[in-house]
Structures are given as C-alpha cells and as structure tokens.
Amino acid sequence: MLSRTVSELLSQDIVIPELEIKGWVRTFRANRFIALNDGSTINNIQCVVDFNNFDESLLKRITTGAAIQVKGVLVESQGKGQKVEIQVSELEILGDSDAEHYPIQPKKHSFEFLRENAHLRTRTNTFSAVMRLRSSLSFAIHKYFNEHGFHYMHSPIITGSDAEGAGEMFKVTSLDSENPPRNEDGTIDYSQDFFGKETNLTVSGQLEAETYAMSLGKVYTFGPTFRAENSNTSRHLAEFWMIEPEVAFMNLAGNMDLAEDFLKSVIKYILSTNREDLEFLDQRLQDEDKRKPQAERSTMTLIEKLNFVTDNNFKRVSYSEAIDILRNCKPNKKKKFKYLINEWGTDLQSEHERFLVEKHFKCPVILFDYPSNIKAFYMRLNDDGKTVRAMDILFPGIGEIVGGAQREERLDVLKERMAAANIPEEELWWYLDLRKYGTAVHSGFGLGFERLVMFATGMSNIRDVIPFPRTPQNAEF
C-alpha cells in the first residue's frame, strides 16, 4: 500500500477507506488520540485508537518521539480542531522513544537548549516551520532567477586570493600543523601545501561572479561564505549562505529594480506556499510579545511585516538626503540614538536604518550613493569624486538586508582605487582583465540568506535559522 503524507491527507475532503501512514508521535492523550507528524506540514494528523483493540503493552510504547506506522480509514473528524482524522485499525511501533530520556519533551524548550540539540530541534513546531521556510525561500530564489534568464554559478569556496578584504578569513591547509615544512628563513613553506600556496575560505563570490556576468550576461551565486570574526552576537555566523546576482549592462537603477522585484517575489512566494508555517510563527511572536512591556512590543505582526515589503514601493533616497533627515530628526536632536549623526561621511547604524524605514518613510528604503571611503574598492566612483554607486536596502526590524553596487568598469579608475586600498594588481590580474577586454557597465548585490530567513520567520537569533550554526567556540555536529 502506498504510504501517504500528513500534508496530503489533511487536504482531503473525501473518505479514504484504506490507508497507511508513517510518522512520529507528537503527543498521545487519553490513551486514544495520537497527534502524528511526518515533517510534510506543521500540522499533525489525529489518529484515533480504540484502546480496547490494542494491547496495553503496545499503547505504552506510543510515546512522544516514537516512530509508528498506522493503517486505517480517513474520516471526517468527530472532534474539534481538525477536519479529518484517521480511525486506526492497525498500529506498529517502528522505533521506540524512551519517554524519560527523550530530550524533546511535549513542552516549551528554550532556544538555547534546542541549539544544543540541533539534531533534534526540527522535531518541534517552531524549528520545523523555520526550516521549511528556509527551504522554500531557497527554492523561490532559484525559481526567480531561472525565470528571469539568470545562470546559476558556483563560485569557488577555497580561494587563493584575500583581496576583497571583507573581513578576517579562515585558513585552509593540508600541511601537518604540528610540524609544517619550513623555508630556510624558518617561515612555513606553503609551496608544499596542497594548493602550492596559502589558501582561505571565501568571503564572497562576487568577483568571480563578475567574470561570468561579463560572458553569460546574467548570473547569480548561492553558496556558503565565511568570516573568522570573533563576534559572539545574535546577528553573526562564521559560516553563512549568500546570494549574489551580477548582471552585465545593468546600472545602479536597474540593480535597484532587480533587488526590489526579487525580494518582493520571494516573499510573495512563501506567503502563498508556506502560509501555515507563517501563521504558526506569527502567532508564536504575538504570544511572545504579550509577555513584553508595551514599549518593547512590535508595531507589526510577522505577516504584516512581510506584506509591508510586498505591498509598498521601496523609497529610493540618496545617502546625503538620508544624512540630512537623520541629522534633523527628533531622536538625533534629543540624543536618543546611541550613535549621533553629526556629519556627512559617517556610516549608518541599524538604529538609523530602522528609523528611516519604520518612523520616517514607513516603507522599505533603498539608500544609494554612499561616501566612497566607507565602501569597497570595486564600487563605481561617481563624477563628484567622493561618492560611489552603492546601494543598501533597509527593512523594518533588521535594517540592512541587501548591499549592492554598480561596479567600477573603468580600468584606470579601478587601478587607482585598488592602489588606494593597498591591493596588489597581481592579486586580481583576472579581475582587471574584465576591464581590459570588452568592459561594460555592470551591477549586482549581495543578500545574506540567513538575514532573509530571520526576516521571513521573525526569529531573532541567527543561530536559529541555519541547521547547524558555526560560531566562536562552536562547531558541534
């Protein structure tokens, strides 16, 4: 007999006279009602057993976490809370779960505890919803780019260049660390390492993606990136996933159009495919909010926040305008900001970004034309000589979600900016080649995938939106 999924059965409105289903017991109450889940949906299916028909020894083994197989009939539910239920005719225990020792008890667990049990935490409603959403967002991203003529490219993970300077890098080696081969001067002889030189884990696939954009036209990466920064916060991971589209012949305005359309599209996708997961998380956050003092509560629910993004045009504001607004706004004048905005040229903090989105414009905001000295060397210099065609997209609750730019396509200007940033030309000879042979305007942006998953699920700690988080002092599993 074909095994069914919970998701499939819950969408039925006819009686199914004979069926088989496998899953894990979430709860078993009154020696009669099993809530069964198989991961296909956040909802459980109720399996009703008539305890007169089963051995007590079997019933005792129907514990939280046990894997079981059930045969029976799908009927309209007699009880409240569900449309259909299974009247069980046969039940088999596939794998027991010792109720006393099973870590995932049918009660509220702290997220800290669940992080220590990350191999089991998707057995809870919250984490199964988060990880289904993470999966759906991934698919929405691939689908969007595929439908828009982009080619997916895998940029390298191990890299011989550390030119981007986006932060501290992890070293990759296959030398015997205890006793590495040495040069005559006593330094380590990396010519004997696997790649014949020092290598690191990538911090971004953008530069390589540019090489592909300059031949295939529209490309994007979606892969892991790394930072060896000792930041033990709820917003940093040492290993995280990035999406980096890059498009030839596209200027900064086109880049903004693309990013806005892309973000709206992937959020609309999950609003339609993962409605039940989102409603569960929305309710969870509302319950959590109720326990907070009035002043700390969210002004929008999770689903309202998602609609805020899909339903509003993103306001495009230059960095200079934004500085004017911030300099003259109440929280700045009343010194409510932690970092006061005094002058042009200063980098914005999350509090400023959120003020612009949540209080001032009341819509997602795209800031552009940033001072060149707070942005990377590869961003296109404007004619004013002091700003670059960078853009950041700001969302409610989290601030910056996307950072992008039109790239410097002029060989001479790029060389000057590399020199100013102390990047040797030999390091990036191939990147310079793109400006030597058939250079053209091109642009792209980077989206930290976990930031998007946090936004879409309302989770407040980045460790709770990736299966097995890597953070300082933690690489368990």
Added chain:
Amino acid sequence: MLSRTVSELLSQDIVIPELEIKGWVRTFRANRFIALNDGSTINNIQCVVDFNNFDESLLKRITTGAAIQVKGVLVESQGKGQKVEIQVSELEILGDSDAEHYPIQPKKHSFEFLRENAHLRTRTNTFSAVMRLRSSLSFAIHKYFNEHGFHYMHSPIITGSDAEGAGEMFKVTSLDSENPPRNEDGTIDYSQDFFGKETNLTVSGQLEAETYAMSLGKVYTFGPTFRAENSNTSRHLAEFWMIEPEVAFMNLAGNMDLAEDFLKSVIKYILSTNREDLEFLDQRLQDEDKRKPQAERSTMTLIEKLNFVTDNNFKRVSYSEAIDILRNCKPNKKKKFKYLINEWGTDLQSEHERFLVEKHFKCPVILFDYPSNIKAFYMRLNDDGKTVRAMDILFPGIGEIVGGAQREERLDVLKERMAAANIPEEELWWYLDLRKYGTAVHSGFGLGFERLVMFATGMSNIRDVIPFPRTPQNAEF
C-alpha cells in the same frame, strides 16, 4: 528603450522596427557582419552594418571581445544560416578589446590554455554551453525535489567531526600558523582556535541530512564538499558539489526508484530546455571523434547517451550476480581487463562497471547488496551478515554516477559497525540519538554534481565542468 537579449530576438518571427541590444563581438567579417553574443544562448545574432554609414575609426574598434551597443531593426535575414538579423542604425563601443592581446582569439584554443584563462573561457561556445547546462541541471535538481515534497537543507561546511572517513580532509583554522599557541607538552592548543577544537572541511553532508530526514521526512542537500587527496587526474577535484537526498521510511528499493526517476527527470529537463547547447556539444564530440582511430570512437553520440538514460529501465542486479557475470565474461577470461575479477568481495573498477552497462546489459545498471567490508559503516547490514543494502548506479562512459544505501537504523548493529571501523561513539553521539529516539528505516544517495555535468555535456576532464577548479597546486582566481 528596453534592451533585448539575443535569445529573445532569435525566437521572433516578426519585424521589430526599433530595438536596442548589448553584447560582445564574437567575429566581425567583411566589414559588415557582426556575430553578437550576450550569453543568453549559444547562438549569435547577426548584426549587419553598412560601412558607408560609420566612421572607419569606429569600424576598426569592432574587434573580437569588444562590448558594443547596437540599435536597429530586426528583419528576416537575407543570408543563409540565420532566420533573422539586425540592420544596424546606431552602434556604440562600450568597451574595447585589443585584438592583439585578447586571449580568446576567434580560433580553436586548447582546454589547457582555457583553464589558465578560466575567467574568460565562458566567452567560448563550448564553455558557455557547458556552464549554461550546469546551471540548468542545478535548477532541474531543485525543481525535482521541490515538486516531490523534499526540503532543501544546508549541511555544515566546517565540521568538527572527521568520522565519516571518506578521505583526507582539509584543516580549517584561524590560529597563527607560524606561531600557534602550544600546550605544555608542545602540541598545538586547539582550544584557542576559532571553534575551540580542530575543524575540517566536510566530505559529505549525509550524516547531518539524516538528522533532518528523521524529522522533516524528505530532505536533500546540494552543497560543496572537499577531499584533500593528492589525485591529479581528470576525474578528481579537491572541491566539488554534491547532492544528497535522504528520506525517512524509505527502503533500498524505494531509494532505487527515487534515484532512477530523479536522474531521468533532470536529464529530460535539459534535453528540453538546453537543446541548442546540447546539439552544439554533440557536434563538437562527433567532430572530435572523427579524428580518433575507429576503435576509440564512441558508440553513442552525446544526445544518444542522454536518451539511453531517459528511455531505458535501469537494470537492477545484485553485486553477487554481477561478480558471476564478470568472472565468466570474455574480457575477464581473455585477460583484457586491467583488474581481473577472481572472487566475490573484490571492489569493481570503472572498466567492469562500463562492461556491465555498455556490453552486457546495454542499459543503465543499479548494483546492490555489496560486501559490507568495501562499504561504509552506516549502511544497513543484511541478514546474511556479509552484505549491506548499498547501491551504485552505473552509466555508460563514466561508470558509477550515484552511490547510496539504506542506512543502519538499529542502534546495536550500528554501534558494532562503528566499533569495527574505530569510530568513537562520542564523535557521533547525535547520530546515535537518531537510533535511540523514534528510529525508522531510511535511505538516501549521493550524486557528485560534476560527474553528472560531465555526463550531460560529454566533457572528459572534470576541471572543465566547474567554473574555477581546485586541484593539487591550483587555486587560481
């Protein structure tokens, strides 16, 4: 004016009175015909310039590799070889390409040369076709799993466990290698490293994927994996991408069904979406074949090979049956095999796998129930005590493309096999937990993505199917 893509224009059969397009010059002949490409398709669009209307200084800058913008009219082509062409009214050089120094000349380059110019090689027909196919295969994979109720999971790249033993691993560290902190006994003090212990790059996401299958039901990974093996061959990379589905409640037969359906589906997908890329590569291989001695020529063209997979049922044969066939086959008796098959228990080589597929069964083959001592500890032991529920899928031309297994779900047997393989239980406490709490039959397989891309494109060197290959002594770009 909206910019068009070459792919879009080539599919038109109406006159477009006014259009704009940007791309790179592939060739310019007779001072009149520009073959323009923008990466959207393998085909170029012919842009016809009337040299009387343009400055000679401009015409001289229309060189191979130059980026140009063209305005004009799309009309039915007067010449042969294309349906439509652009009559150019305006032409602008966006980026020059110095014809003398541009590495990608309009002639045949060796793949070795192009590997050294991997940042430019997608400007050739062959590599643009290969990389578009790589992208389409990636999408087909995500699409297949999405449509079949699988959740995509990102398994960790940096791992603290080296338990899988699938090969040598790269070390990841942020310690100062020249002068690492030391313990009292002189060994390196890894407690001061970023993660507080020794960490490596993953060789497989399977074990972590199992934790997700045992809660979300059906999951798959698609991410980079690593081997620090010093294998300088055309079949090995130090960094490559793997797809690893894992399904709860699925036995080995279900695993075979899934893998066969999956492979057929993704190959059908590219046969329909990337027909022109495949036809180009098919022709390329046929031309290459003509230059070989008769005996070395392929028996099937590229597209025939793809149809061979989609149109045939995969033959399911036990390892023991296969050994009987091989022991008694002509090439074995006549000692034509490099490795002769004498007895049960020996591992199969590519020559044996290809014999079974290409000569004996003449269809893709799934071998199953391998001797336990040549397979991994986590594969389910059969009742005979000497074979495990492993399977390998064999394809023409390349041999093994997929390796999978039903997993050992019994705690006691798993512990015994780990002990036999010298894997400490503390290393995999979380993996054992899956067998303690609600264990169930489950299965999965691994597909090396580059092997699939090689099969689908007919490329014979694995370095030519990944954007920037990482191999011994090579981590350029």
